[in-house]
Amino acid sequence: MSKEQMQQVITDFSQFLLVERGLSNNTIQSYQNDLKKAAQYLQSQQINDWNDVDRYTILNFLAHLTNLGQSRTTIGRQVSCLRQFYQYLLRQHRVDDDPMALVTIPKGPRHLPTVLTQEEVRAMLAVPDVNKKMGIRDRAILEVMYATGMRVSELTGLRLNDLHLDVHLVQPRGKGDKERIIPIGEVAEEWLKRYLTEVRAPQLANHPETDYVFLNARAHPLTRQGIWQLIKKTTQAAHIKKDVTPHTLRHSFATHLLENGADLRVVQELLGHSDITTTQIYTHVSQKRLLSVYKDTHPRA
Secondary structure, three states: OOHHHHHHHHHHHHHHHHHOOOOOHHHHHHHHHHHHHHHHHHHHOOOOOHHHOOHHHHHHHHHHHHHOOOOHHHHHHHHHHHHHHHHHHHHOOOOOOOOOOOOOOOOOOOOOOOOOOHHHHHHHHOOOOOOOHHHHHHHHHHHHHHHHOOOHHHHHOOEHHHEEHHHOEEOOEOHHHOEOOEEOOHHHHHHHHHHHHHHHHHHHHHOOOOOEOOEOOOOOEOOHHHHHHHHHHHHHHOOOOOOOOHHHHHHHHHHHHHHOOOOHHHHHHHHOOOOHHHHOHHHHHHHHHHHHHHHHHOOOO
16 A cells, blocks of 8 residues: 555545534544544554554554653544544455554543633623624624533534524534534623624625624634634733633633533533533532632631
8 A cells, every 4th residue: 555545545534524424624634634643654664554553553653652742632632533543444344453442541630621710701701892893793702602602613603594592592513513502691692683783784785695693804704713813812901811712711601500500411411512521521620619619718618
């Protein structure tokens, strides 16, 4: 098998992820990048066929990544990618054995996500100048992200027919193009309505029609990068020293729900997690916050 043939196998796998599993382009690109790194390492070891890889080859590759200073998270993602890749190759009868069958990596400490306090969220929401049209848009974006826990890709992909404001619901498309229904709070709904009527509708009077909800100043669909820039700008203006990303609002949404008594299963549904163990990390964040409050307020703590 040549270098080109190894790449063709990666391309075939990517097509499988798109058609059969319905994964997003960003996720598929991540798989492709990981597999290209693996292929480059194999070729440096004079291995030019995916079928010639055994468990020890994989372990040597992981040791190579460790020596390069790759994080445990990155190496774990590579293992997960190769595991799914070889399961696909086995089903396609392209390999005889699965070299990933006995490969494991020790689990490291799980890092708790950055979470904003409710006061910090309020400070961020107060930053946009709502006397300006883009300020109304930015306030609506921040309110919707915090009120729904949407991923940034879900927010940028939100379309008009995903809004069911008459029944106070939104229906974003999550990972794998899966839809879920999320209630939207009264405050976020009011800002969203104000954006749609005062900003978006007049903006499109002189631009081509689009059904994407959030638009940039040129009336084009807002990008992930645009949201990142908004979050960074807003965080700085609110004098928040934490490393805040768009996902931080999602983390804060989940944590604040749990701190105020929400059931873990409900939070799982709202976040669109297929496995509740993914949601359980927020219980650790919430417990950490509860312990802090206890120490600060109990007279004999």
